[in-house]
């Protein structure tokens with residue numbers, strides 16, 4: 203089987219092909235249930251993708267093959283058959299461990315992050331491909347924050363028995379789409395049974411030249427504080443998805459279709475790791491400190507300030523918060539600025555830059571095209587975290603008291 207490449211759409215076709223093979227191998231004689239029209243329907247229900255409606259009615263979901271039906275070995279085969287094998291992968295999946303040739307002249311960068319059902323995602327409204335997308339994206343976001351180029355990933359799946367094989371296919375679709383977009387090879391992994399929630403644990407490996415490493419500790423008094431993109435979107439997306447799920451608004455048979463998913467929901471379900479931004483900041487040596495926004499802007503400001511032993515003042519009026527996000531919070535009587543500072547899952551980059559390096563920063567902005575970079579504050583000598591608002595100065599929300 204050729205290495206898996208290409209778009210999500212091609213991935214779906216591949217999924218179909220892979221599932222077709224189950225016809226002859228299912229130990230439960232369910233082969234006859236796995237006809238193409240049925241598959242199309244499940245694909246719609248699980249992933250919410252734009253797939254042409256089937257001509258036949260769907261069968262009951264209980265008839266689906268589960269991971270227990272297929273078994274560990276067949277599952278591993280099913281996944282590894284789809285993986286690309288770059289030239290620098292000396293020993294790939296199928297042995298006890300992967301062997302990777304390091305990038306010449308660069309240092310290796312390692313990171314790991316896990317997605318746990320019920321903690322990081324809710325399967326009522328996060329489709330399998332979004333779970334896979336998020337599992338890799340959050341790791342690439344950490345590599346981006348270090349200025350590293352992602353290369354490889356290890357995938358550890360801990361699966362409930364009753365999980366549909368279809369869901370695993372979708373999960374791998376989402377993960378490989380992100381991997382493909384960023385030139386990452388999945389070089390190995392593990393599958394284990396879960397007595398409880400679905401767990402997707404990813405280790406990502408990148409490379410960076412020594413001079414280009416970005417850390418949290420280099421901010422100095424006088425530096426400007428900047429953020430990529432917009433903040434607070436993912437929180438609104440999550441709240442919107444939660445509200446719909448709580449109301450038991452049943453998605454139509456197309457799942458949460460593309461037309462129903464607004465930009466904020468998309469930001470939560472499929473965050474785009476700012477790999478290009480991290481590489482551009484590192485390549486232009488434009489940042490003194492950098493961190494990704496997994497737990498909110500206020501948290502990242504606090505972390506950079508603590509690691510660099512400085513203070514930071516954030517200008518509330520400068521924060522890049524979308525109009526829809528402001529209206530959402532206004533509609534619920536909440537302060538949009540406070541909510542957006544505390545909301546997690548945005549996966550933008552927060553960084554500091556010397557005033558003398560405006561030219562370098564312009565180079566970064568040119569490299570990023572339409573992704574905005576916004577100056578939102580300044581680094582101060584006095585180690586205080588301050589939010590400057592129209593009403594005056596106040597403490598930055600979220601743990602500020604630790605640094606007074």
Ligand SMILES: [Mg+2]
Nearest residue numbers: 344347494496
């Ligand atoms: Mg991080």
